[in-house]
Amino acid sequence: MRRHDGDAGRDDGQRGARSLSATQKSYLKGYYNFDMVGSPNGGYFINRITSTTAAPLKAYWDSLNIQPEENVEGQGRSDDYPFQQAGIATSGYATGASARKTTTQASKWGGTANSAYDSCYRNAGQCSALQGGGEGPRGEGRQGPSRAVDVTWAGGGTVTTCGAKGSSGSPEASRRTQRDIVAAGHVETKNACGADVRPGQPPADRGEAGTHPGVARSARSAEGIPAIHGGGGSQHRSCDTASNINATILNRSADGVAYAIWQLAVGGTPTNDFAVAVSPTAGSVARGATTIATVSTTTTSGNAQTVNLSATGAPSGVTVSFSPSSVTSGGSATMTVSASATAATGTFTVTVTGTGSVSHSATYGLTVTGAGGCAGGQLIGNSSFESGTTPWTATSGVITNSTGQAARTGSYKAWLDGYGSTHTDTLSQSVTVPAGCASYTLAFWLHIDTAETTSSTAYDRLTVQVGTTTLATYSNLNAATGYAQRTFNMAAYAGQTVTLKFTGVEDSSLQTSFVVDDVTLQAG
Numbered sequence: 001m002r003r004h005d006g007d008a009g010r011d012d013g014q015r016g017a018r019s020l021s022a023t024q025k026s027y028l029k030g031y032y033n034f035d036m037v038g039s040p041n042g043g044y045f046i047n048r049i050t051s052t053t054a055a056p057l058k059a060y061w062d063s064l065n066i067q068p069e070e071n072v073e074g075q076g077r078s079d080d081y082p083f084q085q086a087g088i089a090t091s092g093y094a095t096g097a098s099a100r101k102t103t104t105q106a107s108k109w110g111g112t113a114n115s116a117y118d119s120c121y122r123n124a125g126q127c128s129a130l131q132g133g134g135e136g137p138r139g140e141g142r143q144g145p146s147r148a149v150d151v152t153w154a155g156g157g158t159v160t161t162c163g164a165k166g167s168s169g170s171p172e173a174s175r176r177t178q179r180d181i182v183a184a185g186h187v188e189t190k191n192a193c194g195a196d197v198r199p200g201q202p203p204a205d206r207g208e209a210g211t212h213p214g215v216a217r218s219a220r221s222a223e224g225i226p227a228i229h230g231g232g233g234s235q236h237r238s239c240d241t242a243s244n245i246n247a248t249i250l251n252r253s254a255d256g257v258a259y260a261i262w263q264l265a266v267g268g269t270p271t272n273d274f275a276v277a278v279s280p281t282a283g284s285v286a287r288g289a290t291t292i293a294t295v296s297t298t299t300t301s302g303n304a305q306t307v308n309l310s311a312t313g314a315p316s317g318v319t320v321s322f323s324p325s326s327v328t329s330g331g332s333a334t335m336t337v338s339a340s341a342t343a344a345t346g347t348f349t350v351t352v353t354g355t356g357s358v359s360h361s362a363t364y365g366l367t368v369t370g371a372g373g374c375a376g377g378q379l380i381g382n383s384s385f386e387s388g389t390t391p392w393t394a395t396s397g398v399i400t401n402s403t404g405q406a407a408r409t410g411s412y413k414a415w416l417d418g419y420g421s422t423h424t425d426t427l428s429q430s431v432t433v434p435a436g437c438a439s440y441t442l443a444f445w446l447h448i449d450t451a452e453t454t455s456s457t458a459y460d461r462l463t464v465q466v467g468t469t470t471l472a473t474y475s476n477l478n479a480a481t482g483y484a485q486r487t488f489n490m491a492a493y494a495g496q497t498v499t500l501k502f503t504g505v506e507d508s509s510l511q512t513s514f515v516v517d518d519v520t521l522q523a524g
Contacts, residue, residue: 032057032260033080033092037253038245039118041111042095044252045071047078050330054091055300056260064252067108072473073099073505076458093253095246097121098422099505104468272302274329276354279469282365284495285318285339286436291494293364295322295352296332304329307354311335314350315368317343329356335364343368367495374437376523380429380500383519385412395425408445408483408517416504417460418513420451427516428501435495437523442466442490442500444519445483450476450512460512465501466493476512483517490521 033047044061046054049070061068071078071094080090096117106113275298285291297307307329311320317340322333335352350364381391385399385407392399398414407413416425433440452459458475464486465471471488500521504514 032257033078033090034094034253034257036097036118036121037093037095038247038250039095039097039121040246041101041115041119042117042246042249043101043105043109043111044068044249045074045094045096047071047074047080047090047092047094048084049091050298051089051091052299052301052304053089056263057091057093057256059263059300060256060259061252066252069105072461072463073097075461077507093256095249095253099424272305272357273300274298274305274307274354274356274358274360275300276307276352276360276362278335278352278362278364280467280492280496281363282367282496283337283492284367284369284435285337286369287317287339287343287345288341289436289438289494290336290338290491291435292337292489292492293335294332294492295335295354295362297327297329297354299329305356307356309333309335310353310355311364312351312353313348314366315344315346315348318348318366318368320350320352337366339368345370369435369495374524375434376437379431379433379521379523380519381431384410384517385414386410392427392429394427398425398427405447405449405513405515408447413515413517414502416462416502416514416516417506418449418511419506420509420511421506422508423504423506425504426501428499429519430497430499431521432497433490433493433495433521434523437494440490440494440521440523442471442488442519442521443485445485445517446474447483447515447517448474448476448479448512449515450479451510452476452479452512453510459510460506461504462514463503463505465499465503466490467498474514479512483515490523494523 032053036042044066046057046061046068048054049058049068058068071092073096074094078092078094080092084090098116098118098121100114100116101109101111103113105111277296277298279294279296283291283293295309299305305328306326308326309322311322314320314337319338321336321338323336324333327333337350345368348366348368350366351361352364353359353361382388385392389399392414394414395416398416399412400415401407401411401413402415405413405415405418414427416427417423446462448462450460455477458477460476462474463470464473472486500519502514502516506512
């Protein structure tokens with residue numbers, strides 16, 4: 001059996017999801033998974049963050065200005081994945097495992113940049129003294145400690161477990177179980193650590209209080225019961241001490257869980273609502289030229305709806321158009337900003353408004369410059385990696401002339417991952433994109449080689465980003481012979497200095513190599 005993040009739990013989830021009848025699936029209104037929610041150097045991640053199911057989880061963290069991100073590390077690996085594949089709405093919290101916290105994330109959330117979210121992840125030998133966890137050989141059903149909350153909602157009532165599970169999965173004497181009692185419309189709820197929770201009230205943030213790192217609180221109604229589950233095949237510890245876990249993150253995860261369940265089970269039918277965002281949030285255009293941005297919408301509650309897009313605040317001589325002009329919430333449109341030869345110059349704020357059953361807006365900072373003139377050309381330095389590492393910034397060994405993987409041209413290329421063990425490689429370069437050009441095209445050649453045998457699961461991934469925007473994600477499922485060219489329109493970044501970044505994340509076994517060569521950004 002293949003072992004990696006939550007393997008045993010995922011296998012159980014696959015069996016459970018496959019065994020559900022159509023009637024049971026209709027009764028099981030949702031599935032929430034909370035994995036690694038006490039990582040000492042953790043971040044704030046949500047599975048399928050833009051989905052309707054994730055909306056209450058995100059809403060609670062948004063109320064604390066936490067700015068959560070998509071759980072990229074856990075995609076296709078978390079325990080809720082088989083339920084998603086079975087057509088059951090899923091989401092969940094995670095705080096990271098062996099991947100490393102970026103400088104941006106450390107600035108936003110605190111903690112240590114360039115260090116693993118959880119250095120104990122799959123390292124029982126190092127951390128067993130800290131966690132009291134058993135260690136043993138891989139593939140024998142025993143793994144290192146996992147800071148996961150172990151909570152399950154079932155059709156016949158709510159069972160919440162507090163305590164440690166042994167390496168074999170059987171409960172130890174310290175395990176305590178409490179069952180919610182539902183009678184005559186009354187819900188009596190306690191969390192796993194014994195604290196009372198009053199249904200019908202969203203919890204206040206306990207992240208900084210450090211009172212007790214409570215496990216997710218629960219409430220249920222007479223209709224549809226959401227299911228929540230924590231952890232996978234790893235050893236679980238609940239109600240741990242702050243010396244072993246990040247109590248702030250665990251508390252906030254527990255409070256967010258309680259709020260989400262309160263919304264789903266007690267809060268009634270949500271109103272239809274959505275959100276609007278513009279990416280990038282600012283841009284520059286020269287007289288006689290155009291620039292573009294992406295307007296994205298998200299269904300935040302209720303059902304998706306038609307959203308009509310409009311813009312105000314553009315200066316004289318500048319027009320703003322959308323394609324398409326209306327979207328179903330959850331969709332996106334391209335915003336084109338065109339400046340005439342006589343457009344007013346300066347810096348302006350354009351307000352983009354989406355109108356449906358309600359209206360929401362986002363702002364776009366627009367700078368209009370004088371007469372155009374494209375200072376274009378090929379903008380990427382050392383595009384074929386033949387001149388050493390400058391101006392690239394890369395993980396050690398990424399830029400190499402090793403014969404293990406062939407370069408497309410010359411001798412050097414960027415080889416990310418390929419270790420067959422848990423590993424993350426990065427490659428990045430800052431580039432200034434001039435304004436006033438007619439076209440901007442990013443291109444690179446990519447070869448993916450893998451030892452993975454699956455035809456359905458993305459275990460290893462390469463993410464391509466410009467700034468904070470993800471352009472594409474590739475995986476072991478995209479493996480092919482030879483190189484293939486990938487191209488992207490970069491007009492949205494005209495007049496900006498941005499960072500182009502490749503991030504390769506490999507799981508614990510069976511190598512996947514992401515080999516990049518001949519990277520260009522052509523403006524003309």
